[in-house]
Amino acid sequence: MIEPHRHCLNCGISIPPDKVFCSDKCRIEYLKKRKAMMRTQYMFLGIVVLILLYYIITIFLK
Numbered sequence: 001m002i003e004p005h006r007h008c009l010n011c012g013i014s015i016p017p018d019k020v021f022c023s024d025k026c027r028i029e030y031l032k033k034r035k036a037m038m039r040t041q042y043m044f045l046g047i048v049v050l051i052l053l054y055y056i057i058t059i060f061l062k
């Protein structure tokens with residue numbers, strides 16, 4: 001039988017089921033990564049909105 005356990009959200013190693021990260025370092029690293037990922041998503045969204053705006057403007061200028 002495998003003991004109940006979780007995996008660290010940052011590095012994936014086995015940790016006790018009452019924990020989410022194996023260490024504070026991993027927690028901070030994960031939060032940083034998530035923030036960077038969210039920033040990338042917002043940037044992508046911004047580009048999509050700009051492209052849509054460009055199309056809408058060119059349609060109206062015709």
Ligand SMILES: [Zn+2]
Binds near residue numbers: 009
């Ligand atoms: Zn970890």
